[in-house]
Amino acid sequence: MIDYLRMLRIKDWIKFYPLFPLLGAYLAGGGRSEIMLVLIAYMFIIGYAFVVNNYYDAEIDRQHRGKVESGTNPLAMGRVDEKGVLLLMSALVSISLFISLWLDLLGAAFVVLNLLVLTAYSARRIRLKERYLWDMASHGLMFGTLPFISGFVLSGGDPSRGIILISLLVFIVGCEALIAHQIVDYAEDVESTTTTVTRIGEKNGLLMLGGLAALSLVFAFASARFYQLSLVMTAASTLCLVAYPAYSLRGMLNDIGHRPSAERGGAYRGDPEVPSKPIPGKRELRDSGSRWGLR
Structure with missing residues (x-):
């Protein structure tokens, strides 16, 4: 039974992802019982998101010693x-x-859309x-807006x-x-899959993250002005939006500046200095599908 609970990977999301549905329920003026029901519903929905990810990634995860040893995907083990x-x-x-x-028929329709994404x-x-x-x-939609x-x-x-x-901010x-x-x-x-950052490279990924953080500040100020929030609330929101990406990359920011390019590897489509190295047995899994492939 405990291994089925591990499939939900609760530690990976409990501190962050439930905040957005709770924020929506709070801004709607929901009562205590409604807010609690929204929280319970989304605990199950977010849990489903991680279980379905483990389900489809099981074959891939079996080939990664680190993921097997971490125990985050009991199905793969x-x-x-x-x-x-x-x-x-x-x-x-x-x-x-x-x-x-x-709770609400229209709200349930948004939940169905969330589950589909x-x-x-x-x-x-x-x-x-x-x-x-x-x-x-899709990540912004399924864990933020929806x-x-x-x-x-x-x-x-x-x-x-x-x-x-x-909703645009989240x-x-x-x-x-x-x-x-x-x-x-x-x-x-x-070396094993395709993501936006593997295609554009690590440095461009950092630039993209910085651009997104700056854009989030624009929407935060617009929202604060629309709701006429106090200076303290606006400053606190700004601080959180700036601190979040930096916190996410803690331990990496200094390291990235000192690692040689060869150690980092190139972008997926070909850094001229260091081409990416395919891992035998994994590329075949990706290339058997569409252009973007399957892991």
């Missing part, structure tokens, strides 16, 4: 069976949909996580221009989360 994982995913989806339908992110043949720029956009809008509508909110501004933060993750995993990813 053979500690749970595929049928049990499918039942787990069905239960997570069913409970989240039941709660959503209980979460599935398409990892599913074979679609595999948005390995499509250039689509990985970033949870925020769903939480807002499930709590009885009526979207306005201000809510649209905030979309950008969701994009930042993925780009930061891809930068951290660049050395491993560049």
Whole structure:
């Protein structure tokens, strides 16, 4: 049973991703019970996101010693069976949909859309996580905009221009989360899979992350002005938006400036100094599908 709980990878998301649906529910003026139900529903939805990712990545993860030793994918380690994982995913989806339908029909429709994007992110043949720029956009939608809008509508909110501004802000933060993750995993990813950062290179990935952080500040100031937030609230929001990407890359910022190019490896499409090195047995998994491939 404990291995099925590990499939949810709760430690990977509990501190961050539930904030967006909660923010939506709070801004909608939801009562305590509504906010709690939104939180419970999205705990199941986010858990589903990580289980479905593990499910489709099991074959790939078996070939990575580090991932096997970390124990983050019990399916890849053979500690749970595929049928049990499918039942787990069905239960997570069913409970989240039941709660959503209980709260609001339109909100439930946004939840369904969220679940579809979460599935398409990892599913074979679609595999948005390995499509250039689509990985970033889908991540911003499925962990930022859609949870925020769903939480807002499930709590009885009526979207306005201000809510649209905030939904764009959380979309950008969701994009930042993925780009930061891809930068951290660049050395491993560049030899085995396709991501936006492996295609543009590590330095360009850092520039993209900085650009997204700057853009998030623009939307934060626009939202603060629309809602006439106090100077203290505006300053606190600005500090968080600046600190988040830096915190995500803690331990790397100094290292990147000192590592030689050869140690980092080149971009996926060919850094002229250091071409990427394919790993036998892994490229075939990717190239059997569409242009962007499957891991």
